[in-house]
Amino acid sequence: MKYLDEFRDPELARKLFAEIEALARRHWVIMEVCGGQTHSIIRNGIDQLLTDKIELIHGPGCPVCVTPLEIIDRALAIASLPNVIFCSFGDMLRVPGSEKDLFRVKSEGGDVRIVYSPLDALKIAQENPDKEVVFFGIGFETTAPANAMAVYQARQLGIKNFSMLVSHVLVPPAIEAIMSSKSNRVQGFLAAGHVCSVMGYWQYEPLARKFNVPIVVTGFEPLDVLEGIRRLVIQLEEGRAEVENAYPRAVRRQGNVPAQKMLEEVFVLCDRKWRGIGEIPASGWELSEAFREFDASLRFPVGNIHTQESPLCRSGEVLQGIIKPNQCPAFGKECTPRKPLGATMVSSEGACAAYYRYGRFAS
Ligand code: SF4
Numbered sequence: 001m002k003y004l005d006e007f008r009d010p011e012l013a014r015k016l017f018a019e020i021e022a023l024a025r026r027h028w029v030i031m032e033v034c035g036g037q038t039h040s041i042i043r044n045g046i047d048q049l050l051t052d053k054i055e056l057i058h059g060p061g062c063p064v065c066v067t068p069l070e071i072i073d074r075a076l077a078i079a080s081l082p083n084v085i086f087c088s089f090g091d092m093l094r095v096p097g098s099e100k101d102l103f104r105v106k107s108e109g110g111d112v113r114i115v116y117s118p119l120d121a122l123k124i125a126q127e128n129p130d131k132e133v134v135f136f137g138i139g140f141e142t143t144a145p146a147n148a149m150a151v152y153q154a155r156q157l158g159i160k161n162f163s164m165l166v167s168h169v170l171v172p173p174a175i176e177a178i179m180s181s182k183s184n185r186v187q188g189f190l191a192a193g194h195v196c197s198v199m200g201y202w203q204y205e206p207l208a209r210k211f212n213v214p215i216v217v218t219g220f221e222p223l224d225v226l227e228g229i230r231r232l233v234i235q236l237e238e239g240r241a242e243v244e245n246a247y248p249r250a251v252r253r254q255g256n257v258p259a260q261k262m263l264e265e266v267f268v269l270c271d272r273k274w275r276g277i278g279e280i281p282a283s284g285w286e287l288s289e290a291f292r293e294f295d296a297s298l299r300f301p302v303g304n305i306h307t308q309e310s311p312l313c314r315s316g317e318v319l320q321g322i323i324k325p326n327q328c329p330a331f332g333k334e335c336t337p338r339k340p341l342g343a344t345m346v347s348s349e350g351a352c353a354a355y356y357r358y359g360r361f362a363s
Helices: 010-023 035-043 069-079 102-107 118-127 144-157 171-180 193-199 202-211 222-238 257-266 289-294 315-319 351-357
Strands: 028-034 054-061 084-088 111-114 132-139 162-169 188-192 215-218 243-245 267-274 278-287
Touching (some): 035 054, 035 188, 035 351, 054 222, 069 132, 084 102, 102 111, 118 144, 118 162, 144 257, 144 289, 162 267, 188 193, 188 222, 202 215
Parallel strands (some): 028 188, 084 111, 132 162, 188 215
Antiparallel strands (some): 162 278
């Protein structure tokens, strides 16, 4: 397939593996922040084909995985209300809350619908003026512009029966939290190309300086990932800590400026709890004062939420790169994609799901 096959060329991949092997003179620990990159690494066996010199740690970049349990439970409570049509991307439906998931709410009679865009939810609101339509607005900076646009349009069109349950998270504060952790082992980052296509990569430059850590903006195909690793190894061996763009076909330093303007208008920074990790200051977006009338968490006061994680799940350690998914005792036993105990086993971008899908049962 054009534009994909050239980034999956086995000959070029072999050359890049050989180059990385020759460049690395010692052991380096590299984190890919994005779940899409984790999936590509496991699917293509990149981590297995690299020698012990390069250790890849799978970071907290799957938005489904890090959405806090309190928000999932709030979504379940709102979706169970009688007059509500609850719209979500499909991968949120199986994410386990404290007691059930959105599929269960649907089977119990809740009107839960899968949509492919927040603008679809807006259309449903227009078609059902006697119902309250709620969209589950989660994700990193990548999905945020479309969500911001949906809320903006709702206001422009005067659609009063639309609201959004917002739980956006941001990559730079997560990198800051990882690098500030006493248990941190990460020496270089592959930054997510799609996030940078929206936000640019200027935000990463102070982080690279502050923590003396190289960051390479990287795509998702096997050659993209290998090129990102190659560039990181060169920097690490030379003792440099700079931000480099290895994904220029999609990313510019300044990013998508009109999208950033829309985000600034609709959202404001907030502290955000990350599932399995805890609260990270100024690591999320919530609706700004001007758009707060569309905030589903204010429109539907669903009472006190008491969360209960599975005591078996160690996804917090997986998300911080402290253990690999197959080192969790429940992996492939009590916890499978059909019966996930934690969010990292649900989403196709989750590290536990990727390990399970590609048969990584031995650590
Ligand atoms: S395998 Fe399942 S129980 Fe273990 S960390 Fe992953 S999601 Fe949690």
